[in-house]
Amino acid sequence: MNTHEKRTSNKINIAYIGGGSRQWARKIMSDLIIEESISGEVRLYDIDTKAAKKNEVIGNMFNNLPGAKTTWHYKAVHTLKDALEGANFVIISITPGTIEKDMYSDVHTPECYGIYQAVGDTVGPGGYIRALRTIPMYIEIANAIKDYAPDAWVINYTNPMTLCVRTLYQVFPQIKAFGCCHEVFGTQELLMTALNEELNLGLTDRSQIKVNVSGINHFTWIDEAFYKDIDLIPIYTQFANKYYDHGLIKEEHRGDPFKNAHKVKFDLFRRYGVIAAAGDRHLIEFVPQWYLKNESDQEKWIYWLTKVERRINSLRNKNQETNDIIAGKKELTISPSGEEGVQQIKSILGLKSFVSNVNLPNAGQIPWLPKGAVVETNAVFKSGSVKPVQTGNLPLNVQNLVLQHAINQEALIHAFFNQDKQGIMNIFANEPMVKRLSIEESTELFNIMIDNTKAYLPEWLLH
Template identity: 40%
Template sequence: MHDLSGDQHRQGESVVIGFVGGGSRDWAEKLMNLLALTEEFGGTVRLYDLDYESARTNAELGRTIQAQEEAVGDWTYEAVETLEAALDGADFVVCSTQDPPAETFAHDLDIPQEYGIHQTVGDTVGPGGTFRALRSIPQYREIAAAVREHCPDAWVFNFTNPMTVCTRTLYEEFPGINAIGICHEVYHVQEWLADLAVEHLDVDEPAYEEVDVTVKGINHFTWIDEATLRGRDLFEAVDAELAERDLPSYEPGDVADMSVYGGNNEVTLDLYRRYGILPAAGDRHLVEFVTWYLDPIDEPEDIHRWGIKLTPSEHRVESWPEAMREREAILSGEEPVEITDPGEEMVELMKALLGHGAVKTNVNVPNRGQCPDLQDGAVVETNALLTEDSVTPLAAGPLPAPVRSLVETHVTNQETLIEAGFDGDLDLAFRAFRNEPLVTLDPAEIESLFADLVEAERPYLDDYDIAGADVLS
């Protein structure tokens, strides 16, 4: 993110934020912390969730954060019982949704693993990403339709994965929507580049916002072909780092104690040396797009050689109640309330759209030429300039042909899933599933895996013609 102006001419205005998925265990608390530290505008946050009690708990958390002495913002929080109540007249809509992991995400990971398909994340591409998309498309159609009816001029921020499919669904259902997909993966790469600059170029430690990058591609498979800091080419630092590594640098078991969210940029550097362009997402996401890093795996520990880990389904399932316990400990007074800046940009983007300066950062929006070699209308990730009530994507230029061919496969799959989701067509969805690079099975096994996932997640697939699907017969 680059703040291009200090203008703050709409000081103190009141806005309404409708939070869809208001029982969120992560993004809601991040937003509350950021708003507590925001003086430029205040207002009301309405929290809506299918789990009303979780939204109610978050409303109480928001009020608790707001009551702290260091909270300079002026915000009220309320849980509401309907989507319409959350969105009526909203200025901003924040989407952060997740189906119960034990009933969905666990199946997304465990059932493919029974067939020998290992996934490091399972929320964007591959079998897990495909089924998460199929579940999300009907939900995001409903959100878009509600925005169209209750707050058509609102700015919609989507944080939900699969980022591309969810954001694309919003536009397919309501072409006039003002929606952007927001992901922090590029920020983390900017932080890494800043660290490399300190280590290899002997510069004073910069903030990640000082690192200027040209972003192009699709979410979690984004690429950078220019990176500069104070006029210095940062690929010099990347080259120096690559020269010091013997890739892959690890052995199975070496990162057993590392967080599942950790990484050591081994895959990033390997792709850079092979293609001459730098990936701009974490390694645990990248390997699900370029699957030769996962194909040789016989045991989950084998992926450790690239300095990353598989995310076990137990972690996904257990993280939900653990997050709720942490919330309850704060509300009961057992744990202190600490207002901290989580390092996310969502409120800075709101400020820009409200007229408090201009910001340049990476967003996910439909392609209107910013990625000239990718399909028009598909959601792509590039830089954009945010100013008062405006998001202007910035031209990123073409990808190198070998990289473009990798990206295009996933664009085609995502567009196919959108069509399948809107038609309720599981046979069409299966074509995208079968075309996933991670699905390297015998044709009969691919059908069997797809059928097993449908059966396990049937309660979440009501919008699809399961009875009429040829692939399931």
């Protein structure tokens, strides 16, 4: 559709915090440009102003691409205030610290103590140290939203998801924020694969698979799954048993940490009768005693650790790709991301009704987790509201697994806001990956990791 053929649409303002993103920004730009019912301005704020400026150029290039159905004006700004004033929606997607130094320490320093992590951004020693430098950033962001865009809807994509969203509400209880994660989408796709294999339906749209989601981010569970009136749990039972021994993965994907063989997911289902709804590389960090005791567990459970060197190389490649697109050496194309942020925005604007899994404070939607803790369930999106769906109970053994992590996360928030360093050290030592160490070893590891990322930490944590 040519520019002069684009339809009149609802105009909105979006503040993008982390607007220099090499990954999420391009996804959101693609999704926005093909949604003809909304248009407007996206203000890009990032501490890396040069990266935000490059995204400004690329974002505006999307308007002239074949397939563009609307028009968006992208503008890099220098302050949070400039980004937020007048914003209807706020998108947060930041990298807390550097990948080369801070995330490298998060993931690889614990290896000196025999602790291996598959991701290192949610739980485990890496996830908790990442949280400690992320929380101060989110305190600043929450205060800025409170001052300059108190009525805006806030969508968070940053990890650790639970603690990011929890911090926003701790600072600004009236904030309208929710966190989005695509891990459940992958499980819907797996259920669709099982259904297609059983009934040869040829389904390609995962949204046709309706699931009941319950848990916390990256440790969610599904106890009900349907396609129309077909109960998918019996079909999944056969599917999990069939592929349990060797996993389900294409040969060319072996060795890729971002691909799943699902063997851990199948094992958890056989144990508990409910479906763990995240990728194996996340699940194993919540129950490391079974799947992540040492590096050799990768072979048994068919997963691969995400080495930070891979992330560094990926960042380097994305930077080069950005430069090549701006220079005209590489073609820019519209590529729908499969994420649901734009559909959520449309629903809040009253243009449709929509159900999606999101992270919100627990107001009773999961009765067995602490009130106020950030939990992940389905929610109904419609004009001006996002209402979580009550999930009911999971098996008690599963509740126990989830509860210990939810309590640790809540305890970390309370200790941080009370400037209780000893309390934080106790939580760190009690983390399932760390508790194998002596108290002296866990204290030593904590202090080394804190020192490695001290540039982003408050003074009270450094003494």
